[in-house]
Amino acid sequence: MRSVDEAIEAQLRAALPIAAFRPLTPAYLEEPRGLFHGDGGLLIAPGTVDEVSTILRACNDAHVPVVPFGGGTGLVGGQVMQNARPVILSLERMTRIRAVHPTENVLVAEAGAILADVQSAAEGAERLFPLSLASEGSCRIGGCLSTNAGGVNVLRYGTARELCLGVEAVLPDGTIHHGLKRLRKDNTGYDLRALLCGAEGTLGVITAASLRLFPRPARTGTALLCVRDPSAALELLALAQAQLGQGISAFELIKGTGLEFLAEAGMGGPQPFAETPEWSVLIDLGLGPSDDPEAALLTLFEAALEEGRVSDGVIAQSQSQRTALWKLREEIPLANKAVGAISSHDISLPLSQVPAFLTRADDALAGLGPFRVNAFGHLGDGNLHYNVFPPVGEDKSTYLSQRDAIRTAVYDLVEVYGGSFSAEHGIGRLKTGELARYGDPARLAAMRAIKRALDPYGIMNPGVIFPQA
Amino acid sequence: MRSVDEAIEAQLRAALPIAAFRPLTPAYLEEPRGLFHGDGGLLIAPGTVDEVSTILRACNDAHVPVVPFGGGTGLVGGQVMQNARPVILSLERMTRIRAVHPTENVLVAEAGAILADVQSAAEGAERLFPLSLASEGSCRIGGCLSTNAGGVNVLRYGTARELCLGVEAVLPDGTIHHGLKRLRKDNTGYDLRALLCGAEGTLGVITAASLRLFPRPARTGTALLCVRDPSAALELLALAQAQLGQGISAFELIKGTGLEFLAEAGMGGPQPFAETPEWSVLIDLGLGPSDDPEAALLTLFEAALEEGRVSDGVIAQSQSQRTALWKLREEIPLANKAVGAISSHDISLPLSQVPAFLTRADDALAGLGPFRVNAFGHLGDGNLHYNVFPPVGEDKSTYLSQRDAIRTAVYDLVEVYGGSFSAEHGIGRLKTGELARYGDPARLAAMRAIKRALDPYGIMNPGVIFPQA
Structure with missing residues (x-):
C-alpha cells in the first residue's frame, strides 16, 4: 500500500476541478475521543459522483488508500488512518x-x-x-x-x-x-x-x-418514570407495548449515576425528583391526531404503579417540559465526558438478558477496582452504553492501565449473554481485535472473501473492520 | 458442473443417516405455474445443520450442484434445476x-x-x-x-x-x-x-x-372503499396515513377486472357492491386496545367522500365480514389462474408513478392486442401484480406467441418509471434475462464478484439469478 505521493497528487489535480482541493486541517486527522491521530494525506472534496469515480479509479490503479470522510463524528476511528498518508475523500461538498x-x-x-x-x-x-x-x-x-x-x-x-x-x-x-x-x-x-x-x-x-x-406523529408525549431496577424497566416496556404498540418512539434507560454526573457537571438542567432515582426510564410517544399522549402515559403510569413496576414519575405537560426531560437524557454523554470514562462500551444484549448482564458486569468490575459504572441507553433495542469511571474525586489517568482488563471483562460477559460488543458505533479501527476474537469464524471468512472480491487491492479505508496488513 | 452420480451418492449415503434420504416425487421437479421441469436428482432432507454442512462440503469438493428446497411455492423457478441432476436439499425435516x-x-x-x-x-x-x-x-x-x-x-x-x-x-x-x-x-x-x-x-x-x-394489534378493522382511479387511491392512502400513521397494516388495490374474474370463476364469495367498482381499495387497520377501528375507518371514509376521493364503500362490522372482504382480495390470484394469464408481472413502482404507469401500460398493451389486464396488489408498497389475459371467451394459448412482446412492453415501461421488474417474487430462473437487461451494471458486476468469492465452484442453485453457464 502506497501513501499519496507527488505523482498521484499531480494526476488527481489534473483530473479534478481546483475547488475539490481543500486545505488539510487538523480536524480531518482526529476523532472525537482523541484515540486516533492521522499522519496526513491529501484532502479532496469532490463535487459530483463522477469526481468520486475519478478519484477511486486513480487510487485503485495506483494502489493508494482512500479514507471516506463524513462528519468526522464516528467514535471508533473509522475516519482516521494511521501510519500512511491516504486520500481523505470528504463528502462535504455533496450536500444537496x-x-x-x-x-x-x-x-x-x-x-x-x-x-x-x-x-x-x-x-x-x-x-x-x-x-x-x-x-x-x-x-x-x-x-x-x-x-x-x-x-x-x-x-x-x-x-x-x-x-x-x-x-x-x-x-x-x-x-x-x-x-x-x-x-x-x-x-x-x-x-x-x-x-x-x-x-x-x-x-x-x-x-x-x-x-x-x-x-409525522400528530401528537407526542414524554414521561420520565422511576423503576426499581432494569428488570422492572423491561416489565414496563412490555406493559407499554401491550398498551401502545408501535406508538412508542423511544424507551431510554437512565441510571442514577448518570443523573449524579449531570449534577456534578452542572449539566442537564434541573432534575425532576427530590431524590435521585436509582433507575429511571424516558418514554417518548408519537401518536395520531385523535390520540391523547398525556392521558396514555398517565394510564400506563397508573397501571405500572399498581403492579409495582414504577415508584414515581413525571409526565411532560408541555413542549418545554418535554424538551427539559430529553435534555437530561441527551446531556448524559457530555456529563460522562466531563467526569472522564476509563473505558466506554457500546453494547447490545438480548432484551431479557439485560438485567442479568448488568448485575454480573458490575460484580466483575467490582473485582477489578473501585469503579463507578454509568449504564444508560436505548433499552428498547437492548442497546446500552456501559461506561466505566474512576471513583469520586479521582482521575481516570490512574486507572488507564486497567482499561484492557475492563474491556475484556465486559465483552467476555457480553459474549456469554449472546450480545454484541458493538451495537451502533461499528468496528472502525478501535474494535478490530474484538471482531477477530468474538466474531463468528464463518462470517469473518465470508467478509474477508467479499472484501477481496470487491476491493482486491485493499484501497478502501485500510485498517477498518479488518486489521491493517 | 457434474450431476449427482453413483460415487457422490454413495459418499453421501455413507455420511448421513438413512432418514435423510427420501423418494424423489414429481412435486420436487415442478413449480406452481408449470414453467420449469426438473430432470431428476438426489433428494436429501437433512435433520440438522451439521448434516447440511456435510452435504455442502461433499458437493463443493465434488463440484456437484445443490438446489435448496423449501415449500416449493416460489413462482420464478428457483426451486427447479433443469438439464442436470442436482442434490435437492429439502429443509422439510428441519421444522422446529x-x-x-x-x-x-x-x-x-x-x-x-x-x-x-x-x-x-x-x-x-x-x-x-x-x-x-x-x-x-x-x-x-x-x-x-x-x-x-x-x-x-x-x-x-x-x-x-x-x-x-x-x-x-x-x-x-x-x-x-x-x-x-x-x-x-x-x-x-x-x-x-x-x-x-x-x-x-x-x-x-x-x-x-x-x-x-x-x-398483536388489540383491535383490527377492514374496509373496502371504491375509488375513481389509482390516483384517487394514492390520495386516499395519503389521507389514511395522515389520520392513522402506522396503524395501516395493509392497503391493497383491486381492479374491477379482478372482481369480474372472481364472479366468472364463482370465487371470492358474494360481492358487496351492486355495480362492480372500476377500482377499489382494501384497507386493514391494526390499532391499540383503546382505539375503535370501525370509527376510524368511518372518519376516513367520510373525509375521503367529502374530498371526492371515494364514492362508496363498506366497513366490516364483524370478524366474519372482515374475513369476507379479505376473501375477495385473497382469491383474486385463484380467479386469475382459472381465467388463465398470458403473462404475469410482479412489479413495483415509485408510489407517485403508479397511475401514469398504469395508463401507459394499458395503452401499450392495447397496441399489441385485445387483452384484458388485471392490476392488483400491495399499493401501499407500490407493488402491483400486473397480469395480462386474453379477451373474454378466448384461451390464452392463442396469444402465447405474444408473451415476449407483452413482457418487454411492460418491463420497458417499468424501467422508464424507475420501478422494478421483480418486486417480491425474485429472479429465480425465470427473470435472469430481465436482470441482465435492466440491472445496474456496477451492481451486477459486484454480485458476480460476491458469488465467485463465496461459491467459487458455482455449486449453489446454478442458473438462479445468474444464467447457467
Missing part, C-alpha cells in the same frame, strides 16, 4: 437534498448532507426522517449509512440501513452503482445496499441515498 | 420452532418451519409474526427469507429480510455461520444476514433464523 417525494414518503439526499438538514427537509414536507442521534448537527448522512447508525428511534423506525431504500455509490474500481430506487419492494438479486450500509467505507463510497420518510 | 422469547419479541425457527406454523407459534405467545402471503400454509420460512418474501403487511412491518434479526446458515464450502443473534442493533461488520436473505439459495443454505415479533 436532490428531491423530496412527500406522497411517496421518500427523500433523496447526497451523502454529505448533514443529518439535521435531512431531518429539516423532511419536516418541510410535513414528514419525519426518524434517524436521530447526539451528533445530528454535524454528522453526514453518508457516514450514518456507512456505519449503520442507530440512535434513539430505532425501536420504532429501525437503524440507518433500514431507513435506506437505495444508494448511489462508487465501488473501489471507480464504477458507479446507480441504485437510487424509491421502492419498498425490489427483489432483483443481492442486496448491495444493505452490504454498503455498515461496511464503514471499506467496500466503496456511498454518494447519495433514497431514504424512507414517515408521517 | 427452537425458541419463543415473548419479552424480547423474538422467535427462533428452523428453515423448514411452515410460515403458518411460525405465525401460530407467535400467536401462542400473544405476539404477531406479520409476514403473510398466499402460500403461507405450505411455504417454509427458509424459502421466505431466501427470496425476501413480501406479502400484504410489508407496508407496516417490512419484508422477510427486515423481519429477520439473524441467521444460522451453511456457506457453500460447508462452514456453518452461527448468527442467530436476537439483537436489534449489532454493527460488527458486513451484513451477511441481509446478503443471504434474497440470495435465493445461491450463496448458501439458511438453516434457521431469529425473527422479529410484534405486539
Whole structure:
C-alpha cells in the first residue's frame, strides 16, 4: 500500500476541478475521543459522483488508500488512518437534498448532507426522517449509512440501513452503482445496499441515498418514570407495548449515576425528583391526531404503579417540559465526558438478558477496582452504553492501565449473554481485535472473501473492520 | 458442473443417516405455474445443520450442484434445476420452532418451519409474526427469507429480510455461520444476514433464523372503499396515513377486472357492491386496545367522500365480514389462474408513478392486442401484480406467441418509471434475462464478484439469478 505521493497528487489535480482541493486541517486527522491521530494525506472534496469515480479509479490503479470522510463524528476511528498518508475523500461538498417525494414518503439526499438538514427537509414536507442521534448537527448522512447508525428511534423506525431504500455509490474500481430506487419492494438479486450500509467505507463510497420518510406523529408525549431496577424497566416496556404498540418512539434507560454526573457537571438542567432515582426510564410517544399522549402515559403510569413496576414519575405537560426531560437524557454523554470514562462500551444484549448482564458486569468490575459504572441507553433495542469511571474525586489517568482488563471483562460477559460488543458505533479501527476474537469464524471468512472480491487491492479505508496488513 | 452420480451418492449415503434420504416425487421437479421441469436428482432432507454442512462440503469438493428446497411455492423457478441432476436439499425435516422469547419479541425457527406454523407459534405467545402471503400454509420460512418474501403487511412491518434479526446458515464450502443473534442493533461488520436473505439459495443454505415479533394489534378493522382511479387511491392512502400513521397494516388495490374474474370463476364469495367498482381499495387497520377501528375507518371514509376521493364503500362490522372482504382480495390470484394469464408481472413502482404507469401500460398493451389486464396488489408498497389475459371467451394459448412482446412492453415501461421488474417474487430462473437487461451494471458486476468469492465452484442453485453457464 502506497501513501499519496507527488505523482498521484499531480494526476488527481489534473483530473479534478481546483475547488475539490481543500486545505488539510487538523480536524480531518482526529476523532472525537482523541484515540486516533492521522499522519496526513491529501484532502479532496469532490463535487459530483463522477469526481468520486475519478478519484477511486486513480487510487485503485495506483494502489493508494482512500479514507471516506463524513462528519468526522464516528467514535471508533473509522475516519482516521494511521501510519500512511491516504486520500481523505470528504463528502462535504455533496450536500444537496436532490428531491423530496412527500406522497411517496421518500427523500433523496447526497451523502454529505448533514443529518439535521435531512431531518429539516423532511419536516418541510410535513414528514419525519426518524434517524436521530447526539451528533445530528454535524454528522453526514453518508457516514450514518456507512456505519449503520442507530440512535434513539430505532425501536420504532429501525437503524440507518433500514431507513435506506437505495444508494448511489462508487465501488473501489471507480464504477458507479446507480441504485437510487424509491421502492419498498425490489427483489432483483443481492442486496448491495444493505452490504454498503455498515461496511464503514471499506467496500466503496456511498454518494447519495433514497431514504424512507414517515408521517409525522400528530401528537407526542414524554414521561420520565422511576423503576426499581432494569428488570422492572423491561416489565414496563412490555406493559407499554401491550398498551401502545408501535406508538412508542423511544424507551431510554437512565441510571442514577448518570443523573449524579449531570449534577456534578452542572449539566442537564434541573432534575425532576427530590431524590435521585436509582433507575429511571424516558418514554417518548408519537401518536395520531385523535390520540391523547398525556392521558396514555398517565394510564400506563397508573397501571405500572399498581403492579409495582414504577415508584414515581413525571409526565411532560408541555413542549418545554418535554424538551427539559430529553435534555437530561441527551446531556448524559457530555456529563460522562466531563467526569472522564476509563473505558466506554457500546453494547447490545438480548432484551431479557439485560438485567442479568448488568448485575454480573458490575460484580466483575467490582473485582477489578473501585469503579463507578454509568449504564444508560436505548433499552428498547437492548442497546446500552456501559461506561466505566474512576471513583469520586479521582482521575481516570490512574486507572488507564486497567482499561484492557475492563474491556475484556465486559465483552467476555457480553459474549456469554449472546450480545454484541458493538451495537451502533461499528468496528472502525478501535474494535478490530474484538471482531477477530468474538466474531463468528464463518462470517469473518465470508467478509474477508467479499472484501477481496470487491476491493482486491485493499484501497478502501485500510485498517477498518479488518486489521491493517 | 457434474450431476449427482453413483460415487457422490454413495459418499453421501455413507455420511448421513438413512432418514435423510427420501423418494424423489414429481412435486420436487415442478413449480406452481408449470414453467420449469426438473430432470431428476438426489433428494436429501437433512435433520440438522451439521448434516447440511456435510452435504455442502461433499458437493463443493465434488463440484456437484445443490438446489435448496423449501415449500416449493416460489413462482420464478428457483426451486427447479433443469438439464442436470442436482442434490435437492429439502429443509422439510428441519421444522422446529427452537425458541419463543415473548419479552424480547423474538422467535427462533428452523428453515423448514411452515410460515403458518411460525405465525401460530407467535400467536401462542400473544405476539404477531406479520409476514403473510398466499402460500403461507405450505411455504417454509427458509424459502421466505431466501427470496425476501413480501406479502400484504410489508407496508407496516417490512419484508422477510427486515423481519429477520439473524441467521444460522451453511456457506457453500460447508462452514456453518452461527448468527442467530436476537439483537436489534449489532454493527460488527458486513451484513451477511441481509446478503443471504434474497440470495435465493445461491450463496448458501439458511438453516434457521431469529425473527422479529410484534405486539398483536388489540383491535383490527377492514374496509373496502371504491375509488375513481389509482390516483384517487394514492390520495386516499395519503389521507389514511395522515389520520392513522402506522396503524395501516395493509392497503391493497383491486381492479374491477379482478372482481369480474372472481364472479366468472364463482370465487371470492358474494360481492358487496351492486355495480362492480372500476377500482377499489382494501384497507386493514391494526390499532391499540383503546382505539375503535370501525370509527376510524368511518372518519376516513367520510373525509375521503367529502374530498371526492371515494364514492362508496363498506366497513366490516364483524370478524366474519372482515374475513369476507379479505376473501375477495385473497382469491383474486385463484380467479386469475382459472381465467388463465398470458403473462404475469410482479412489479413495483415509485408510489407517485403508479397511475401514469398504469395508463401507459394499458395503452401499450392495447397496441399489441385485445387483452384484458388485471392490476392488483400491495399499493401501499407500490407493488402491483400486473397480469395480462386474453379477451373474454378466448384461451390464452392463442396469444402465447405474444408473451415476449407483452413482457418487454411492460418491463420497458417499468424501467422508464424507475420501478422494478421483480418486486417480491425474485429472479429465480425465470427473470435472469430481465436482470441482465435492466440491472445496474456496477451492481451486477459486484454480485458476480460476491458469488465467485463465496461459491467459487458455482455449486449453489446454478442458473438462479445468474444464467447457467
